[in-house]
Amino acid sequence: MHSGDIGTFCDEIHSTGASTGVIYCSTGFTSPALKKAKVNGIACCRLYRNEPPDIPEVIWLEHFTCKASVRLALNTDFTANELKTWDDVFDIEFEGEGRSTTVLDAIAEAFGSGEEETVSKAKERGSFPDDWQTVLTFDLDEIKGELQALIVGHWKVYRARMEAILLDGSYCLSDKSFQGSLTGPAIDVRGYHPGEAWMEMRDDESVPSSNKVIAILLQGDVKTALREGYGARPLRQGVEMACDNTVCGLISA
Numbered sequence: 001m002h003s004g005d006i007g008t009f010c011d012e013i014h015s016t017g018a019s020t021g022v023i024y025c026s027t028g029f030t031s032p033a034l035k036k037a038k039v040n041g042i043a044c045c046r047l048y049r050n051e052p053p054d055i056p057e058v059i060w061l062e063h064f065t066c067k068a069s070v071r072l073a074l075n076t077d078f079t080a081n082e083l084k085t086w087d088d089v090f091d092i093e094f095e096g097e098g099r100s101t102t103v104l105d106a107i108a109e110a111f112g113s114g115e116e117e118t119v120s121k122a123k124e125r126g127s128f129p130d131d132w133q134t135v136l137t138f139d140l141d142e143i144k145g146e147l148q149a150l151i152v153g154h155w156k157v158y159r160a161r162m163e164a165i166l167l168d169g170s171y172c173l174s175d176k177s178f179q180g181s182l183t184g185p186a187i188d189v190r191g192y193h194p195g196e197a198w199m200e201m202r203d204d205e206s207v208p209s210s211n212k213v214i215a216i217l218l219q220g221d222v223k224t225a226l227r228e229g230y231g232a233r234p235l236r237q238g239v240e241m242a243c244d245n246t247v248c249g250l251i252s253a
Helices: 003-016 031-039 086-090 103-125 222-231
Strands: 021-025 042-046 062-074 093-096 099-102 132-139 146-160 166-172 177-183 198-200 212-216
Touching (some): 003 031, 031 042, 086 103, 103 222
Antiparallel strands (some): 093 099
């Protein structure tokens, strides 16, 4: 079987909306055909006379993982206030919804809500979550005027270095169920980076429309990330904006 046959089979997969394909041939496959099949996530199997055919040992899947990061900007005139650092702002207490809270707690809660909403929409679409932003306005005694905080949530997307995920089990064509185990690259859920098996994707990299597994890491420690990334930094005179676009990665819980 030649690469042109693989191309025709790819067209058939796309036209039917199938997620993957297994192609059988009694005469074997050329080297270009095998390369093209590998790129397109197709398993090539041989047919034999008077013998059982090959069973696809590997179904090709792309593995991705998403981790959230946060950027913060304050739109406030600090000239007439005694606040010196971001930590001074984070530690301001106020009454919110019948309970005492801090500015940092309110920011973390708003970030968590935005994170959950984008993940919910991503699950419905079967795709990566979108970036988002939220604006909070505080009326605080410590600040002459309003404190306005812009919270920007950004999803970092990583592609697994591993080319394939091994499915060890059996697939039922009638009810499309799979019985067995799926082996993929390990994810470091406690660090800023998911691990050496993963590469952060560029914005211009292509993503397959099917044959992909997406792991989304949620509920990172946003308060620790903001403390470490912003806390000790001095507030500048005038309006304190995007803190030179620093993006703080979140430590997953």
